[in-house]
Amino acid sequence: MSNSVPAHVGVLGGGRMGAGIAHAFCTAGSGVVVVERDDAAAAAAQERLDKSLAKSVEKGTTKESLESLQARLSVSTDYGSFVSADLVVEAVPEDFNLKAEALTKVEKMLGSDAYLATNTSSLSVNKLAKELARPERFCGLHFFNPVPASLLVEVVLGERTSRDLTRASSRWVEALNKTPVVVNDAPGFASSRLGVAIALEAMRMVESGVASAEDIDAAMTLGYRHPVGPLKTTDIVGLDVRLGIAEYLQSTLGDRFAPPQILRDKVAAGHLGRKTGQGFFTWDS
Structure with a gap:
């Protein structure tokens, strides 16, 4: 991976937040796969993304055509779709057990050099990291709604987050034309707490x-x-x-x-x- 966004990004969860994260990486140049829990949720995520990308093309916030953006983005119900991802961002509902289960399931699909992030707005990154086999390759990337228009991403570092990931995560955020705010793991981080x-x-x-x-x-x-x-x-x-x-x-x-x-x-x-x-x-x- 270079100073730009990762070549292949996965997003777990295609709700408003997950679709926004997928949109941001797709328009920045990543190939993106969104994984949802079932066919109905996947269809809803696809519709959400198609509308959001079309709006970006219409507003001129991207110079690419809708067809070229859609060609880089897919929606699936198969966790195996993450196998070639350089980074997967988890964006499931704000429940510790749900997130922990999802993250451990995703991690098993990833290559040893891939990174994993949670979009939690308040849960402990350190506690989630304890559920993982490679906590040094894990951090928080707290995006804000609406993701395409928001200028902030809170980068949350766990005690085991590697220096390489600390540097890379801020570069990715900047490549999304957003500003990284780096905080150490604490309840509510900075933004949610205030x-x-x-x-x-x-x-x-x-x-x-x-x-x-x-x-x-x-x-x-x-x-x-x-x-x-x-x-x-x-x-x-x-x-x-x-x-x-x-x-x-x-x-x-x-x-x-x-x-x-x-x-x-x-x-x-x-x-x-x-x-x-x-x-x-x-x-x-």
Whole structure:
């Protein structure tokens, strides 16, 4: 592998995040294979990727044709599709056991010189690394939604992450036209820890009637120049995802990360944000 992106990249999981990661590597020049759990999920991932790549061509953010991009990208249900990958990025839901099982399954398919990364936004990279045979070839690559437009990737180093991978991962991120922020493994890393802390306080303010969700977000976008307010960001990320991260941070860092009741109530009601049309805001389909 050179200073550019890896020649062959695998992505495990073709949801919004996984498809975004696949899109980023594909438009940067990698051959990409996305592996999904079944045929229905694979078809949905293919449709998601086709739309996303078509949008990039339409907007002129890539000089390549849609046909040439699609020729470099495939979707499969077979873990064996990862056999020739230089790098595989895991992007399955934020559950430790699910991720650990997926990562160990992927690692068995990889060549000894391939790298493996997790897109976890909060789980311990060191704990996940303990499940692997080659922890020195493993790190966190925490992408942000929407991946094609986001300018940040958090590179999370485990205690066993090799220096070669530390250097290579930052080069890959730069080749994606994004900025790497390198952090050592800690609960919530830097971005999730700070982002969730602000969002949870914003939720408590709504809950106690300090101000509306709209006005709280306006205070942060206009007063602090955040591009998106903490509550709208929560809707975009998914309230269920934010709840899971908050619960994990509470268990590792203490009750200052305890999820407010308003968050639990909205998740219980199925109001998960943009993906369901209702969260702290109402979203048009």
